[in-house]
Structure formats: C-alpha cells, structure tokens
Amino acid sequence: MSAPYRIGYGEDAHRLEAGRPLVLGGVPVPHAPLGAVAHSDGDAALHALADALLSGLALGDIGQYFPDTAAECKDLDSAVIVARALELVRGRGYRPVNVALVVTLDRPKLGPLRAAIARRMAELLSLPETEVGVSFKTSEGLAPAHVQARATVLLARLDP
Numbered sequence: 100m101s102a103p104y105r106i107g108y109g110e111d112a113h114r115l116e117a118g119r120p121l122v123l124g125g126v127p128v129p130h131a132p133l134g135a136v137a138h139s140d141g142d143a144a145l146h147a148l149a150d151a152l153l154s155g156l157a158l159g160d161i162g163q164y165f166p167d168t169a170a171e172c173k174d175l176d177s178a179v180i181v182a183r184a185l186e187l188v189r190g191r192g193y194r195p196v197n198v199a200l201v202v203t204l205d206r207p208k209l210g211p212l213r214a215a216i217a218r219r220m221a222e223l224l225s226l227p228e229t230e231v232g233v234s235f236k237t238s239e240g241l242a243p244a245h246v247q248a249r250a251t252v253l254l255a256r257l258d259p
C-alpha cells in the first residue's frame with residue numbers, strides 16, 4: 100500500500116545580471132538591481148517548488164519535462180512548470196498539504212513581498228495561503244549575484 104504522506108524537496112539557483120527582470124514565487128520583484136539569467140522566466144522559487152512536488156513521488160526533475168534546450172521553454176512562465184508538476188502529483192493520487200520555501204538573495208529585501216509570494220504559490224497549488232511558509236535569507240555578501248531557493252512540500256494521499 101502506498102504511504103499516506105510523502106515529503107518532497109527541491110532547490111534551484113540562478114546567476115543574476117543587471118538589466119534582467121527578477122520574478123520569485125510568481126511575483127515580479129520591483130527595483131531589483133539584478134535579474135535572473137535563465138532559459139525560462141528564471142523563477143527560482145517556482146522551480147524549487149516544482150522539483151519538490153516531483154521529488155516527493157520520485158518523478159524526476161523539471162529539466163526532464165521542460166528541457167532548457169527546448170525553444171518552447173524560452174521565457175516560459177514558471178507557473179506552467181508548477182501546474183504540470185501538480186498534475187503529475189495528482190495523477191499519482193496525492194495532493195500538496197503545505198510548503199516551506201527559503202529564498203536566499205542579498206538585494207533587495209523581500210519582506211514586503213512575503214504575503215504576495217505566499218498567496219501566489221498557494222493559488223498555484225489550490226491551497227490556503229496559510230499553508231505556504233516563506234522565509235528569506237541573505238548570503239551575507241558571499242553570493243551577491245546569485246539567487247537560491249529551497250522548498251519542501253508535504254504530499255498526502257487523496258484516498259487515505
């Protein structure tokens with residue numbers, strides 16, 4: 100019999116450069132001095148979330164479903180990646196229960212966006228926003244041109 104609960108974990112990192120947009124958790128970051136270098140929209144938080152969803156059921160990682168060599172993935176809205184991962188999770192008979200996200204970024208301060216990021220990620224997973232915990236850290240200047248996101252997700256069997 101399959102387990103009633105499973106844990107998923109995902110990470111992502113992108114190099115940052117001037118003159119690019121920065122999007123995190125589906126929310127544009129205003130006044131970001133640097134933005135993500137990526138094939139898609141470079142949303143490290145949603146990439147970590149999608150990988151967490153997939154890893155909880157040993158479904159691989161987002162690169163298998165959305166290769167960074169595919170022309171159709173260029174500038175892709177990462178909400179599409181999360182939607183696909185969620186569809187695969189549901190297809191295996193599970194649903195997300197709660198998410199914990201940590202974003203490491205030196206600048207700008209993301210605290211003012213915490214609620215918007217939690218709300219958008221919850222919306223993508225059809226969860227109440229109270230089920231998405233969002234934490235921010237700096238790299239203490241060790242990686243100023245770098246964004247990193249880490250996410251855990253608890254998955255519950257749909258028919259326990």
Ligand SMILES: Nc1ccn([C@@H]2O[C@H](COP(=O)(O)O)[C@@H](O)[C@H]2O)c(=O)n1
Nearest residue numbers: 204205206207208209210235236237238
């Ligand atoms: N981009 C960021 C990074 C951090 N914060 C907030 O600052 C606090 C201190 O960060 P440390 O890395 O020095 O521990 C952290 O707890 C966050 O609340 C932020 O808002 N945006």
Ligand SMILES: C[C@@]1(CO)OP(=O)(O)OP(=O)(O)OC[C@H]1O
Nearest residue numbers: 137138139161162165166167172
């Ligand atoms: C999302 C994909 C595909 O567009 O590309 P990137 O935006 O570069 O992101 P990354 O997390 O490096 O790899 C996953 C890729 O499959």
